[in-house]
Amino acid sequence: MKKRIIFVDSDRAVLDGLAQILSPLKQDWDMEFVERPEEALARMAERPFDAIVTEVELEGMDGLALLEHVWKQYPRTIRLVLSEDVSDDTSMKAAATVHQYLNKPSDAIALRSILQRALALNGLLNNEMLEQLTSRLDSLPSLPPVYLKVMDELQSRDSSLQRVGKLISEDIGMTAKILQLVNSAFFGVRRRVESPAQAASLLGIDNIRGMMLGVHVFSEFKDGPVNFSADALWSHSISVSAFAKKIAELETDDLKVISDSLTAGMLHDAGKLVLATNLAEDYSIVISRSESGEMTVDAAEHSMFKASHSEVGAYLLGLWGFSQPVVEALAFHHKPEKFMTEAFTPLVAVHAANAIDHHLRRKWMSEKEQGLNRAYLEKLGFADRLPAWLVACRELAEREKEEKEEECEVPA
Ligand SMILES: [Fe+2]
Numbered sequence: 074m075k076k077r078i079i080f081v082d083s084d085r086a087v088l089d090g091l092a093q094i095l096s097p098l099k100q101d102w103d104m105e106f107v108e109r110p111e112e113a114l115a116r117m118a119e120r121p122f123d124a125i126v127t128e129v130e131l132e133g134m135d136g137l138a139l140l141e142h143v144w145k146q147y148p149r150t151i152r153l154v155l156s157e158d159v160s161d162d163t164s165m166k167a168a169a170t171v172h173q174y175l176n177k178p179s180d181a182i183a184l185r186s187i188l189q190r191a192l193a194l195n196g197l198l199n200n201e202m203l204e205q206l207t208s209r210l211d212s213l214p215s216l217p218p219v220y221l222k223v224m225d226e227l228q229s230r231d232s233s234l235q236r237v238g239k240l241i242s243e244d245i246g247m248t249a250k251i252l253q254l255v256n257s258a259f260f261g262v263r264r265r266v267e268s269p270a271q272a273a274s275l276l277g278i279d280n281i282r283g284m285m286l287g288v289h290v291f292s293e294f295k296d297g298p299v300n301f302s303a304d305a306l307w308s309h310s311i312s313v314s315a316f317a318k319k320i321a322e323l324e325t326d327d328l329k330v331i332s333d334s335l336t337a338g339m340l341h342d343a344g345k346l347v348l349a350t351n352l353a354e355d356y357s358i359v360i361s362r363s364e365s366g367e368m369t370v371d372a373a374e375h376s377m378f379k380a381s382h383s384e385v386g387a388y389l390l391g392l393w394g395f396s397q398p399v400v401e402a403l404a405f406h407h408k409p410e411k412f413m414t415e416a417f418t419p420l421v422a423v424h425a426a427n428a429i430d431h432h433l434r435r436k437w438m439s440e441k442e443q444g445l446n447r448a449y450l451e452k453l454g455f456a457d458r459l460p461a462w463l464v465a466c467r468e469l470a471e472r473e474k475e476e477k478e479e480e481c482e483v484p485a
């Protein structure tokens with residue numbers, strides 16, 4: 074079936090230009106081009122679209138407000154911004170509602186490949202098996218109220234880190250856990266952090282948002298099978314998050330890629346938590362099969378549910394409106410070869426960080442058992458970076474261990 078895409082821009086000439094450069098794709102895509110946001114919403118109400126691409130500056134309604142409507146009413150529609158000027162400020166304000174930003178003039182090839190990637194991922198996450206599985210789940214974690222308040226604050230015209238910090242402080246449990254994370258050796262802040270506002274100014278609000286979601290998802294965990302430890306998974310998730318951030322810092326200066334790597338690392342196995350909580354009996358069989366060495370966790374999940382924790386986690390983050398690179402990292406962290414890219418992405422960071430954490434905890438296992446796909450890294454040209462990544466992550470883990478031991482020492 075043809076994919077449906079709607080483009081919104083108040084400049085007719087821009088729309089005509091897009092129609093022309095994308096015309097070779099008419100066989101695969103049904104494209105509509107409208108000038109007014111209200112018209113876009115009216116067309117969506119008639120029949121939903123797979124993707125919407127909009128300019129920020131529109132007449133009548135701001136493009137970001139339009140995408141917020143779309144996010145709330147059609148959470149599965151892919152939302153892209155194609156704008157003259159995508160400032161950091163705009164991207165920060167709309168982080169929850171936009172999958173990806175593109176600068177105008179964007180060449181047809183870039184726009185096409187981004188849309189194709191987004192549509193392919195949407196196809197993967199909206200397959201029948203995954204739908205059947207998610208319909209069996211009694212509860213999917215929802216975004217925490219404090220997170221939504223923070224996002225609202227960030228979207229307001231005069232948002233400030235002080236007010237963001239104050240909002241987080243109102244949730245005492247969340248604050249305690251965030252401060253614990255920020256003050257651990259893992260996240261490399263070299264002085265004592267006393268408040269969420271200070272944490273946000275030292276680490277950046279995007280990194281704190283990732284931490285907030287990790288803390289929230291794990292605090293929602295109720296009961297799972299006896300052979301499943303949420304604490305062990307939390308500890309693994311913190312390590313993978315810190316390692317993914319470190320690896321990204323070694324490879325890029327792009328702050329968005331770095332914070333996406335942290336967030337994706339924190340939540341990469343969230344799907345396990347969802348499955349273990351909702352389908353405890355079946356998940357205990359999955360764990361037994363993987364622990365006996367009969368098959369990998371991924372294969373055991375597929376044989377039981379026809380989908381894996383990677384897809385369930387990506388599906389959840391997709392519903393939450395997360396950016397494409399984070400959703401991709403979750404969806405493919407065990408099978409990165411299915412999602413080849415040319416550049417460094419959060420997927421590369423999380424795939425490597427996950428394998429490195431398994432390596433540091435279970436040295437006796439083979440590389441394959443630790444989940445490393447060396448051929449994938451070789452193809453991307455990152456295999457020779459692996460030793461440097463390992464050294465940096467080991468250093469972090471050792472520093473963290475030392476600090477923990479110091480905390481445990483009882484003064485004489
Ligand atoms: Fe995983």
Ligand SMILES: [Fe+2]
Nearest residue numbers: 309341342427
């Ligand atoms: Fe993992």
